[in-house]
Amino acid sequence: MQNLDNIFFALSDPTRRDVLERIRNGPMPAGKIAEGLPVTRPAVSQHLRILKDAELIQERREGTKRIYGLNPLGLEALKEFFDDYWSVAMTRFKDFVETEEP
Amino acid sequence: MQNLDNIFFALSDPTRRDVLERIRNGPMPAGKIAEGLPVTRPAVSQHLRILKDAELIQERREGTKRIYGLNPLGLEALKEFFDDYWSVAMTRFKDFVETEEP
DNA sequence: TCAATATATTAGTGTATACTTACGTTAGTG
DNA sequence: CACTAACGTAAGTATACACTAATATATTGA
Numbered sequence: 001m002q003n004l005d006n007i008f009f010a011l012s013d014p015t016r017r018d019v020l021e022r023i024r025n026g027p028m029p030a031g032k033i034a035e036g037l038p039v040t041r042p043a044v045s046q047h048l049r050i051l052k053d054a055e056l057i058q059e060r061r062e063g064t065k066r067i068y069g070l071n072p073l074g075l076e077a078l079k080e081f082f083d084d085y086w087s088v089a090m091t092r093f094k095d096f097v098e099t100e101e102p
Numbered sequence: 103m104q105n106l107d108n109i110f111f112a113l114s115d116p117t118r119r120d121v122l123e124r125i126r127n128g129p130m131p132a133g134k135i136a137e138g139l140p141v142t143r144p145a146v147s148q149h150l151r152i153l154k155d156a157e158l159i160q161e162r163r164e165g166t167k168r169i170y171g172l173n174p175l176g177l178e179a180l181k182e183f184f185d186d187y188w189s190v191a192m193t194r195f196k197d198f199v200e201t202e203e204p
Numbered sequence: 205t206c207a208a209t210a211t212a213t214t215a216g217t218g219t220a221t222a223c224t225t226a227c228g229t230t231a232g233t234g
Numbered sequence: 235c236a237c238t239a240a241c242g243t244a245a246g247t248a249t250a251c252a253c254t255a256a257t258a259t260a261t262t263g264a
Binding site: 131132133143144147148150151165166167168 | 209210213214
Binding site: 041048049063066 | 239241
């Protein structure tokens with residue numbers, strides 16, 4: 001399982017979230033991903049690596065192309081973070097609000 | 103509503119996630135939050151500010167103390183990110199895996 | 205009002221990050 | 235084999251970040 005450090009770090013960058021946005025409707029080669037983005041292609045390559053390390057995307061080779069698509073593994077880790085963590089938050093929040101009133 | 107930049111950035115730091123961990127079972131004054139952490143109290147103050155800007159925590163004053171507790175607003179934004187975004191990811195993932203096999 | 209408590213803010217610093225340009229690598233094509 | 239296409243990698247740089255030490259602010263009590 002991926003650690004949350006990498007996942008949240010990967011998601012903290014807007015350009016990387018743009019990358020995810022571009023491939024959310026289906027896999028895409030690296031060049032095409034870079035087309036829509038305001039940074040150079042090498043920069044996108046570096047972002048892709050970070051996203052891949054976080055297991056948020058997957059790589060598949062096809063000739064000279066590299067097709068990138070979403071990887072649900074990192075997502076699963078995030079989901080666990082929610083289920084295991086924030087379920088408590090919601091219930092505890094009430095106490096906080098209630099004691100805040102006079 | 104909060105933007106995801108601030109939220110993911112806030113969550114990308116392990117110390118800040120430690121802060122959240124410490125207050126997830128109930129609000130706590132800043133000093134007590136800092137006790138368990140390996141950084142100085144001013145550093146914790148700075149982290150608290152970032153978490154507060156991201157609307158992940160709330161502040162309430164009580165005398166000279168400042169009590170911090172979880173704030174579900176940032177969390178709601180994150181939840182939307184999931185529901186609105188990753189529901190697509192899961193279904194699209196199948197296509198990717200299937201085309202990967204020979 | 206003076207001092208103590210609890211905390212935030214500022215200034216300064218080493219390190220990490222995101223970017224660009226230049227170069228290297230791998231797979232197909234004549 | 236040379237050439238092109240589609241990438242990744244390396245080196246260098248400006249900026250952002252997290253941290254500490256010192257200072258400032260606000261609240262309470264003697």
